[in-house]
Amino acid sequence: MSSNTDEDAVLVGVIGGSGLYHLDNLTFVRSVNPETPWGFPSSPITIAALPSGTQVAFLARHGQGHTFSPSAVPARANIAALKLLGVRVLLGFSAVGSLREDIPPGTFALPTQIIDRTKGVRPASFFEDTTVVAHAAFGDPFSRRLVRWLEGPITQALAEEGRGVKLVTEKCIVCMEGPQFSTRAESHMYRQWGGDLINMSVLPEAKLAREAEISYALIATVTDYDSWRPNTDAVTAAEVFKTLRANAETSRHVAGTILQELYAAALHGDILSEEAGSMQSSIMPRSAQQKQADRDKLRYVLPAYFSD
Numbered sequence: 072m073s074s075n076t077d078e079d080a081v082l083v084g085v086i087g088g089s090g091l092y093h094l095d096n097l098t099f100v101r102s103v104n105p106e107t108p109w110g111f112p113s114s115p116i117t118i119a120a121l122p123s124g125t126q127v128a129f130l131a132r133h134g135q136g137h138t139f140s141p142s143a144v145p146a147r148a149n150i151a152a153l154k155l156l157g158v159r160v161l162l163g164f165s166a167v168g169s170l171r172e173d174i175p176p177g178t179f180a181l182p183t184q185i186i187d188r189t190k191g192v193r194p195a196s197f198f199e200d201t202t203v204v205a206h207a208a209f210g211d212p213f214s215r216r217l218v219r220w221l222e223g224p225i226t227q228a229l230a231e232e233g234r235g236v237k238l239v240t241e242k243c244i245v246c247m248e249g250p251q252f253s254t255r256a257e258s259h260m261y262r263q264w265g266g267d268l269i270n271m272s273v274l275p276e277a278k279l280a281r282e283a284e285i286s287y288a289l290i291a292t293v294t295d296y297d298s299w300r301p302n303t304d305a306v307t308a309a310e311v312f313k314t315l316r317a318n319a320e321t322s323r324h325v326a327g328t329i330l331q332e333l334y335a336a337a338l339h340g341d342i343l344s345e346e347a348g349s350m351q352s353s354i355m356p357r358s359a360q361q362k363q364a365d366r367d368k369l370r371y372v373l374p375a376y377f378s379d
């Protein structure tokens with residue numbers, strides 16, 4: 072599959088998490104399953120049209136039948152395949168635990184910070200195992216402009232839905248390795264560290280989106296109180312499943328309400344401006360020791376810097 076021209080580029084992408092394996096009110100256009108230099112994505116990517124005809128891309132993070140555990144999600148192939156389709160703005164939906172009493176299950180959140188508690192078993196860079204070195208800026212791990220933009224439309228969409236779902240912002244999410252949930256001691260420790268939410272999926276997705284110069288935000292949907300609450304059972308998958316379906320319905324409503332506006336904002340506004348071009352100064356200068364095969368591989372995600 073060769074790189075898309077601007078005319079058939081799909082600017083907006085959505086990654087669905089646990090419980091969110093499709094979106095609503097879209098017209099199916101085609102399904103694509105590109106083999107990237109990092110393998111195949113979690114599942115074929117659905118290209119579908121909004122009522123206006125604008126096309127968006129949807130990918131189920133754990134695969135259509137939820138066959139990839141968080142540690143095994145082929146995140147590099149996912150981000151590379153979306154980038155090839157033309158995606159420049161990406162919303163990841165995720166089921167998360169809450170580390171705060173005032174963020175109950177059912178709440179939606181737009182985190183702005185991440186604490187990395189993954190264990191180094193997930194490939195987290197497109198530059199890994201190549202002769203090209205890059206250090207992407209990650210102080211603000213989510214696209215600041217995108218997060219700021221999303222706050223209003225999501226709040227409005229939740230109000231319109233009328234189920235009383237609240238949106239909270241400026242939260243810090245801990246990303247743990249899993250697949251087992253945290254111990255009570257870990258859950259308490261994350262609270263002391265300043266964590267507000269916890270999941271197993273936002274990394275390396277957010278790092279790879281940054282390396283691919285895709286503006287990325289996480290819409291975190293709270294399913295449980297994790298394991299820190301005294302005199303309360305620690306989180307179980309059964310507890311998570313209780314809230315998953317309602318959260319997925321609300322996620323579909325939110326996506327259905329905001330995607331057209333998001334497309335217009337990405338096309339005409341400045342929400343992509345901080346990430347676009349950001350890798351130019353993050354990549355170490357070209358040297359004779361860099362292997363051409365590595366540069367060819369990196370061209371797949373960053374054609375602007377590796378075209379020769």
Ligand SMILES: CSC[C@H]1O[C@H](OP(=O)(O)O)[C@H](O)[C@@H]1O
Nearest residue numbers: 088089141165166270271272311
């Ligand atoms: C099903 S409970 C744990 C599982 O759910 C979340 O997945 P996702 O972020 O894809 O919604 C969490 O990160 C864990 O992977």
Ligand SMILES: Nc1ncnc2[nH]cnc12
Nearest residue numbers: 166167168269270271297
């Ligand atoms: N408590 C929790 N810990 C990690 N990931 C989660 N996903 C949903 N709830 C979670």
